[in-house]
Amino acid sequence: MANEHKLGALDKRWLKFDLIIIDELGYVQFSKIESEPLFQFFAGRYERAASVIDNY
Structure with a gap:
């Protein structure tokens, strides 16, 4: 619960x-559990602010 609160505050700051x-980002392998916060981060930014992922 405390970690979820920290992630929510971090999302608002970003x-x-x-x-x-x-x-x-392509150099790092994520498990399903590890990738969930990253997905939530981008989902929270969707249609609110721009995000660019560079894999080169």
């Missing part, structure tokens, strides 16, 4: 930025 660039 929404203050108009653009977030994620670089070299």
Whole structure:
């Protein structure tokens, strides 16, 4: 429960930025459990602010 609260606060803080660039995400392997917070992060930004993922 405490971790969910921290993630919610973190998401709100990141929404203050108009653009977030994620670089070299393809170099890291995530399990399903590990990838869920990342998915929630991008889902929360959807239609609110821009996100770019660069895998080159």
